[in-house]
Amino acid sequence: MSKERVRERTDRPARPFRAHRDVLDAAPDPLSPVGAMPPIISITGLSKVYASGFQALRSVNLEIRRGEIFALLGPNGAGKTTLIGIVCGIVSPTEGRVTVDGHDIRAAYRKTRRLIGLVPQELTTDAFETVWATVSFSRGLFGLKPDPGHVERVLKDLSLWEKRDSRIMTLSGGMKRRVLIAKALSHEPQVLFLDEPTAGVDVELRQDMWRLVRRLRDQGVTVILTTHYIEEAEEMADRVGVIRRGEIILVEEKAELMRKLGRKQLTLQLQSPLDALPPALAVHRLDLSADGSELTYTYDSQGERTGITALLTDLRAAGLRFRDLQTRQSSLEDIFVDLVKERA
Ligand SMILES: Nc1ncnc2c1ncn2[C@@H]1O[C@H](COP(=O)(O)OP(=O)(O)O)[C@@H](O)[C@H]1O
Ligand SMILES: [Mg+2]
Incomplete structure (x- = not known):
């Protein structure tokens, strides 16, 4: 034009x-x-x-x-x-x-x-x-x-x-x-x-x-x-x-x-601590806590729910057992904090 x-x-x-x-x-x-x-x-x-x-x-x-x-x-x-x-x-x-x-x-x-x-x-x-x-x-x-x-x-x-x-x-x-x-x-x-x-x-x-x-x-x-x-x-x-x-x-x-804001986390308390993440779990977005007792999986609220099923299947195959779990959703506060950090 x-x-x-x-x-x-x-x-x-x-x-x-x-x-x-x-x-x-x-x-x-x-x-x-x-x-x-x-x-x-x-x-x-x-x-x-x-x-x-x-x-x-x-x-x-x-x-x-x-x-x-x-x-x-x-x-x-x-x-x-x-x-x-x-x-x-x-x-x-x-x-x-x-x-x-x-x-x-x-x-x-x-x-x-x-x-x-x-x-x-x-x-x-x-x-x-x-x-x-x-x-x-x-x-x-x-x-x-x-x-x-x-x-x-x-x-x-x-x-x-x-x-x-x-x-x-x-x-x-x-x-x-x-x-x-x-x-x-x-x-x-x-x-x-x-x-x-x-x-x-x-x-x-x-x-x-x-x-x-x-x-x-x-x-x-x-x-x-x-x-x-x-x-x-x-x-x-x-x-x-x-x-x-x-x-x-x-x-x-x-x-x-x-996609960015709607982040959620699933934290698994393991029955026995790990020294390192098993390679078979590398495809998942996992963080291992410093003491090796907790695995945290971060996903976004849109479309990654199926990822959890795959994760649990892979955990089982790797012989990992957990004694408890928590889920957490990022609050507005977290989101603002994240955004500000990102831009800093
Ligand atoms: N007339 C005014 N004189 C001095 N400060 C003001 C006046 N109006 C708003 N502010 C200040 O400017 C900032 C932004 O206010 P505002 O635009 O109302 O924010 P929001 O709508 O996002 O809550 C606030 O810290 C508010 O206290
Ligand atoms: Mg206002």
Whole structure:
């Protein structure tokens, strides 16, 4: 694809939901695989030092692909909300540049903000308004014409339709969170940010949210969610980024990351200690403890379970007996420690 054509396509006026799909579904261009599409969000050299002097982001570079579900994973205080705040124009960056659909977020604030829906981490709602009024008003804030049909669809998607005439203050915490999502979708954004959407929500809402996110992705919306739950990233994301102390330490396809993260260990206490690993067991990924009394087998959660059967068969054939065994799964903590070690 020539540069001119790229520009032409990205400069198309913002259109709701399906705009991006239209681009993807355009007549196939053999020279232009989808991967070559310019990123929907591009973050370069982004740093943030708060007025307190605290540095929350350190030269972050990150590209979000069109139409993907991207999970930004990191412990509390890592800088996730700060990063989202900058892209949404709520927090001002100290250094660096962010573009959304090719437009600089500062030079073209209204244009880029209009493309984005944000579901904030904290519950912030207008207590006295009704659900319907809140969501409709939110749409108006972006200068869009009223569209009761769209508002109705959004409320129905979020199981809020029955509550449309209720004042926000009468709703449960879970329902208020649904209202925040409805507000974020009121202006048909192309990019949706969900900041810790499922922290402390019930199972039903979590599942509804996951279903909604997938449906949005199917409509061509790019979804960026932050979480400190590995399971959530595993369940939802196409790609995962890990942030720690303001630094992006890893960005990877989920499948690849889960292969690395989902490590498990099986430890066998042997009946009699070994001097060395028998050569017949060399094909297995085994570690012998210093005193020769324990064998540890490390495997990942995806697809290596059959390895255990083979290992046990080979142990038996080698005449090794064990008196006890333990399994252990790497925790999120271990994973972060491992990642940090790896990058050091
Ligand atoms: N307005 C602020 N002033 C000073 N420090 C802040 C401010 N907002 C956030 N921080 C600090 O910046 C760090 C990153 O915060 P945040 O982006 O909220 O992280 P996360 O969302 O990953 O938990 C934290 O240490 C937090 O205390
Ligand atoms: Mg946060």
